Amino acid sequence: MESTAQYWKPVWGALERYWKPICQTQEGARAMSGTLHLAQAQSNRGRRGRKKDFRDAERLVKRLVAHELLLSFVPDVEQRLWRTVVRTKYQITRNRVQLQNRLRGSAGRSAHQAIQLGLRSAGASARRMPAAVANGETNHETLAALADRGFRATQKQLRDALGVCQELNPVYRRLIRMVLDEVASIDKRIEQLNQEMANLLRPHEDQVRRLAEVPGRGVDSAQQVIAEVGATAATFPSEKQLSSWVGACPGDAESAEVNRSRRSPQGQKSAKPPSKSAPEK
Numbered sequence: 001m002e003s004t005a006q007y008w009k010p011v012w013g014a015l016e017r018y019w020k021p022i023c024q025t026q027e028g029a030r031a032m033s034g035t036l037h038l039a040q041a042q043s044n045r046g047r048r049g050r051k052k053d054f055r056d057a058e059r060l061v062k063r064l065v066a067h068e069l070l071l072s073f074v075p076d077v078e079q080r081l082w083r084t085v086v087r088t089k090y091q092i093t094r095n096r097v098q099l100q101n102r103l104r105g106s107a108g109r110s111a112h113q114a115i116q117l118g119l120r121s122a123g124a125s126a127r128r129m130p131a132a133v134a135n136g137e138t139n140h141e142t143l144a145a146l147a148d149r150g151f152r153a154t155q156k157q158l159r160d161a162l163g164v165c166q167e168l169n170p171v172y173r174r175l176i177r178m179v180l181d182e183v184a185s186i187d188k189r190i191e192q193l194n195q196e197m198a199n200l201l202r203p204h205e206d207q208v209r210r211l212a213e214v215p216g217r218g219v220d221s222a223q224q225v226i227a228e229v230g231a232t233a234a235t236f237p238s239e240k241q242l243s244s245w246v247g248a249c250p251g252d253a254e255s256a257e258v259n260r261s262r263r264s265p266q267g268q269k270s271a272k273p274p275s276k277s278a279p280e281k
Helices: 008-025 054-064 079-106 111-119 125-134 140-144 153-169 170-200 202-212 219-229 238-245
Strands: 253-255 256-262
Touching: 079 170, 079 219, 125 140, 125 170, 140 153, 170 202, 170 219, 202 219, 219 238
Parallel strands: none
Antiparallel strands: 253 256
16 A cells, blocks of 8 residues: 555554454465555656546556565554654653743743753753742742752852842743643653653663663663664665665765765654764763
8 A cells, every 4th residue: 555644554554453364364375465565655656637546556556566666664563662652752852842942931031041041951950940930939049059069150150140030020930830840741751651661672671782882872762773673673684775764874976986965865764863972871
């Protein structure tokens, strides 16, 4: 079938659950009996005109036999579950970043510098200082004392910046509290998803551990890669095909010994963990 938007998924699931086992167990079944193929719609385009389902299906079969279709990689049921959990976590993490950006603007222009200073740290200071402001604390010395020793700003800079909290409108404090509550709720869900993913990949702990040892990666990145390509990447016949699918192979467009482009293809974005200068903790 063609991969048209998301409409193919329920049909694929029904065929995989009911039709495929029947084909594989019937008399005279062969190794490829009941095999499902998902073709990219672009490779099955027909002539312009009114679309006919029968003609599209007929053309789909002919091009499949002639090896003219571009087939999409559809993992098995277990791996699709891994992908769902990992991608859900990725989306929730993005929502958390958006909430942090909203928190920077929730205090209004008068306290913007103070909230910016409170969120520069990725440690506990980033949570304690805005939380104290939301709880009604107005003493700039008390707020500055909540910062860790490794905080980038000095105590004097913090006291000067946090002095505006004495005149902060109560509405801004309530807005900050609402955003902080949302961030705490998201953190809880992320922790639950981490536990779910750890349980799902428990049979593949060795693969996760070895992949997490790659410099610049960690457990999260290892789980993300395994969820996208599988625990053994057995679907890809060679490392070159895997690199091409992920989009991690630079181009080699040369003409008359002049390189025109070395850009990497777009590839599968979900299989590309973000680059980091240090391993994840």
